[in-house]
Amino acid sequence: MISFELGVEDLANTRFALSPAHETLLSLRILQDPGLSAVHLPWRRSVLGRIGSLDTGLLMSVVARRRTLPDFLTPRPTSFAPAFAEELAVVRRTSPARVRRDLVAAHAPDPLPAALYDAAAGDDAAVAGLRDALCELLWQFWQAAIEPEWRRIRLLLEADMTYRARQLAVGGARLLFADMHPNLRWHQGVLHVGQMLSSHHVAASGRGLLLLPSVFVHKPAPPVDPEEPPGLVYPSRGVATLWDAPPPADATALASLLGAPRARLLTLLAEPLATVEIARRLRVTPSAVSQHLRVLHATGLVTRARDGRQVLYRRSHLGDQLAEGSEPA
Numbered sequence: 001m002i003s004f005e006l007g008v009e010d011l012a013n014t015r016f017a018l019s020p021a022h023e024t025l026l027s028l029r030i031l032q033d034p035g036l037s038a039v040h041l042p043w044r045r046s047v048l049g050r051i052g053s054l055d056t057g058l059l060m061s062v063v064a065r066r067r068t069l070p071d072f073l074t075p076r077p078t079s080f081a082p083a084f085a086e087e088l089a090v091v092r093r094t095s096p097a098r099v100r101r102d103l104v105a106a107h108a109p110d111p112l113p114a115a116l117y118d119a120a121a122g123d124d125a126a127v128a129g130l131r132d133a134l135c136e137l138l139w140q141f142w143q144a145a146i147e148p149e150w151r152r153i154r155l156l157l158e159a160d161m162t163y164r165a166r167q168l169a170v171g172g173a174r175l176l177f178a179d180m181h182p183n184l185r186w187h188q189g190v191l192h193v194g195q196m197l198s199s200h201h202v203a204a205s206g207r208g209l210l211l212l213p214s215v216f217v218h219k220p221a222p223p224v225d226p227e228e229p230p231g232l233v234y235p236s237r238g239v240a241t242l243w244d245a246p247p248p249a250d251a252t253a254l255a256s257l258l259g260a261p262r263a264r265l266l267t268l269l270a271e272p273l274a275t276v277e278i279a280r281r282l283r284v285t286p287s288a289v290s291q292h293l294r295v296l297h298a299t300g301l302v303t304r305a306r307d308g309r310q311v312l313y314r315r316s317h318l319g320d321q322l323a324e325g326s327e328p329a
Contacts, residue, residue, distance in 0.1 A: 019077050102115055156238050272314040273313060
């Protein structure tokens, strides 16, 4: 078990962030072991056809047998949503000593794989060369596998953070962690992370806690090194719908009346949804959704209600009649 001791100042400094670097590295686990998550099989199949030219042997060697990753490849975000290029620039500045240490720590107690061993056992120049080669591979992998899907991934992660922020506002830390994952337990100022391969206790000591939702992680993942500032990558809500195709536009009278975008939106609103979640499912921007929602609300086809900090939209009774009446028998 790994535990984080959080004082009042640490809770005040608890924040959320998005990390393209974390998502890129964590996705390598799915490529290595498709059995980790059947949800991501459509993504995996599409990616395998696009990365044939990459040195996947070296790329996959960073994932240890126990699926841990070297901490230096997933730097702690210093802003809410850094670009992948910004995070990779931090990785490129990592000292050879840190690279060597993190590679060994991630793979322990196993020896380093052959693709890493010779360089990691060499002098600082060899380690720096390995670091730079990994950065170049990760950049190519990001462009081929993650960047094309980043907008939909980001929308899902932001929807999760909206939900978590409301949990924190309504019920404090206890409610925030209550349904994040079964392996997490909050008790008397300490966050316990169970089912870990190592065991250590970290006193946050005013450094706060960084929370990173992820679509590719299957259980909470703190840093490997206990000297790292407290942080936790956790599974995002809604991942089961991530690769779903958006609902088809209604080609009948409803689309003729409202236009295809608003018809699709009205069809989707059989359940209450926030703007960010609607945008994610339709693969459009939240601002485009807001424009259509204003029109649908003004015409009485959609109702809205505030739920904490977010506004939920749902079809009105009139909207139900219109949408259901347009469905083919």
